[in-house]
Amino acid sequence: MDQNQNCHKNNEFLFKVLIIGDVAVGKSSIMKRFAENVFDRKYGSTIGVDFKTKKLKLGGKAVKLQIWDTAGHERFRSITSAFYRGAHGIVLVYDVTRMETFTNIPKWLQELDLQDYNCTVKILFGNKSDLSSERDVPRETAFKYADSNNMFLFETSAKTGNSVNEAFEHLVSRMLVAFHEAESTATKPILSGDLSTCILSEQEKIIAGSGCSC
Amino acid sequence: MIEVAKKKELRDLQEQQKKQEDQSHHENFVVNALATWNKEILPNWDNMRNAKKVLELWWLGLPPSVRGRVWKLAFGNDLHITQELFEIFRCHAEQKLLNNENSKSRLRSEDLAAKSQNFVTDSVVDLITMDVSRTFPSLGIFQKGGPFHNVLYKVLGAYSCYRPDIGYVQGMAFLAAVLLLNMEEIDAFICFANLINRPMQMAFFSVDQPMMRAYFLAFEVHLQDHLPKLQSHFTEQGLTPDLYLTDWIFTLYSKSLPLDVASRVWDLFCRDGDEFLFRTALGILQMFSSELMKMEFITLAQFLTKLPENISEENLFQSIANITITREKFNQVLTEQTQKVLQLYPADKLKQHPTLRK
Numbered sequence: 001m002d003q004n005q006n007c008h009k010n011n012e013f014l015f016k017v018l019i020i021g022d023v024a025v026g027k028s029s030i031m032k033r034f035a036e037n038v039f040d041r042k043y044g045s046t047i048g049v050d051f052k053t054k055k056l057k058l059g060g061k062a063v064k065l066q067i068w069d070t071a072g073h074e075r076f077r078s079i080t081s082a083f084y085r086g087a088h089g090i091v092l093v094y095d096v097t098r099m100e101t102f103t104n105i106p107k108w109l110q111e112l113d114l115q116d117y118n119c120t121v122k123i124l125f126g127n128k129s130d131l132s133s134e135r136d137v138p139r140e141t142a143f144k145y146a147d148s149n150n151m152f153l154f155e156t157s158a159k160t161g162n163s164v165n166e167a168f169e170h171l172v173s174r175m176l177v178a179f180h181e182a183e184s185t186a187t188k189p190i191l192s193g194d195l196s197t198c199i200l201s202e203q204e205k206i207i208a209g210s211g212c213s214c
Numbered sequence: 215m216i217e218v219a220k221k222k223e224l225r226d227l228q229e230q231q232k233k234q235e236d237q238s239h240h241e242n243f244v245v246n247a248l249a250t251w252n253k254e255i256l257p258n259w260d261n262m263r264n265a266k267k268v269l270e271l272w273w274l275g276l277p278p279s280v281r282g283r284v285w286k287l288a289f290g291n292d293l294h295i296t297q298e299l300f301e302i303f304r305c306h307a308e309q310k311l312l313n314n315e316n317s318k319s320r321l322r323s324e325d326l327a328a329k330s331q332n333f334v335t336d337s338v339v340d341l342i343t344m345d346v347s348r349t350f351p352s353l354g355i356f357q358k359g360g361p362f363h364n365v366l367y368k369v370l371g372a373y374s375c376y377r378p379d380i381g382y383v384q385g386m387a388f389l390a391a392v393l394l395l396n397m398e399e400i401d402a403f404i405c406f407a408n409l410i411n412r413p414m415q416m417a418f419f420s421v422d423q424p425m426m427r428a429y430f431l432a433f434e435v436h437l438q439d440h441l442p443k444l445q446s447h448f449t450e451q452g453l454t455p456d457l458y459l460t461d462w463i464f465t466l467y468s469k470s471l472p473l474d475v476a477s478r479v480w481d482l483f484c485r486d487g488d489e490f491l492f493r494t495a496l497g498i499l500q501m502f503s504s505e506l507m508k509m510e511f512i513t514l515a516q517f518l519t520k521l522p523e524n525i526s527e528e529n530l531f532q533s534i535a536n537i538t539i540t541r542e543k544f545n546q547v548l549t550e551q552t553q554k555v556l557q558l559y560p561a562d563k564l565k566q567h568p569t570l571r572k
Contacts, residue, residue, distance in 0.1 A: 023341055023344060023345070023384070024344045024345075024348070041351075042351035042352055043348065043351065044348050044349065044350070044351055044388075044469060045345050045348045045349075045384050045387070046384075047384055047385045047460060047461040047464045047465055047469065048456070048457070048458075048460030048461045048464070048519075049457060049460070049519065050519050050520065051512060051515040051516045051519055052516065053512055053516070066512050071384060073341070073383065073384040075381075075383050075384075075421050076383075076384065076421065078421060078423055079421065079423075079426075079456070079460065082456070100337075
């Protein structure tokens with residue numbers, strides 16, 4: 001999956017973002033809300049991986065996100081972990097109405113550590129925030145946890161759309177920062193990266209290095 | 215103006231007549247086929263199963279009213295599952311569901327005694343319950359309160375008790391649901407267990423990575439044989455078969471193709487075996503090859519993980535008919551690729567491997 005190297009030309013960026021988390025926390029709904037601004041209650045479980053793209057502008061920079069929505073089933077983890085490669089951003093999702101989906105977050109983080117993706121930007125989504133009467137994960141607990149793990153937490157609702165865009169925009173801004181940090185600490189000029197490692201559309205034909213600042 | 219309007223009217227009328235003719239032609243065909251299946255084939259199953267005439271009729275798809283019976287005969291029951299055995303596991307599954315609900319309500323009620331006794335909910339039961347509601351959501355019959363909700367839970371729950379080593383794996387709900395749409399609960403369970411027990415399904419549902427890899431590699435060999443240009447385009451774009459084949463194989467196309475088209479794929483999968491799953495995949499790729507050739511990685515991935523909803527059954531089967539993979543070829547390629555995988559995986563890992571060790 002070499003096309004997923006960090007790529008940019010004329011301030012156009014292409015980022016690969018992965019959505020992971022337990023079964024039925026709303027990963028596909030978050031992706032659909034963000035990419036198409038719709039909520040579909042009738043959404044079947046994801047087997048393997050689904051994809052969407054989304055273009056946005058942030059601080060004058062055009063960004064194209066390639067979103068990989070993975071299956072949440074633990075048994076699939078060995079399959080889905082192969083998709084982590086080359087990800088620039090990871091969205092970790094839990095369901096605020098089911099405590100176990102939150103207590104499993106460290107397991108997901110561990111999975112990322114195993115894959116050596118420490119340098120990817122990670123963000124935490126507490127989804128289904130609209131179901132306030134069924135809340136099981138206290139806000140304070142979640143925010144404290146996110147803070148101590150150096151992650152930003154957004155309580156989102158794919159159903160109402162609440163905070164979904166804001167959360168993704170925050171993720172994008174942090175990926176841009178990470179990209180520039182990598183660029184400035186890279187030992188060789190960034191645009192001399194291995195051209196063959198990136199396959200892109202016509203507009204995105206130049207690759208930047210894939211260095212990591214951490 | 216009037217002339218033009220008249221011409222259009224005439225054209226519309228002709229089109230309508232043509233449609234009606236096609237419709238009645240199709241109805242006639244179904245009535246005749248049904249009679250043949252009921253009167254000639256099913257009573258003489260063992261003798262007629264492989265007759266040329268039967269195989270040809272089978273290719274056209276099974277009439278829905280005999281579908282369940284034919285599938286049951288074709289899947290067989292090598293596992294010798296009986297009604298009694300099913301009842302035992304069904305009872306276990308129902309009990310587990312009950313226990314789970316009790317634990318949950320006690321945990322919800324802030325019952326300190328319950329919490330201190332460490333009441334835990336059964337994650338498999340939770341997973342099945344959640345997934346059952348997310349199975350064919352547009353049909354609205356498997357969702358909570360729908361007529362097939364409980365029965366789908368029972369089949370999947372019973373299976374996870376019957377084979378705790380495999381348990382429940384996502385994708386299973388779709389398979390059991392397709393079976394339940396065509397047969398009774400007990401038959402659906404028997405077919406389901408025997409279906410999962412087939413080599414390819416067992417490799418995927420036990421998430422046997424070396425074997426899955428061998429299947430993906432084997433698929434690429436067939437892709438290279440039949441659609442070499444597309445294969446090199448996919449390679450250039452970095453699109454590997456695991457990205458789209460995973461869903462197709464786990465759900466036997468029931469999630470990705472319209473249900474009536476998927477049912478016909480199942481008909482032929484019953485007739486021919488695993489090679490038909492590969493032929494279907496290649497048929498899909500061939501049907502859309504000119505579009506696919508123009509797409510870049512992400513568009514390809516999006517397209518193949520969400521196929522157009524109005525896929526034409528006729529065109530797809532026309533396309534599948536152009537793809538030939540014999541049983542011998544399928545097995546030969548799979549064996550070769552399995553050998554390759556053997557060399558790729560560390561020896562100590564393979565020592566514990568149930569299939570590859572041989």
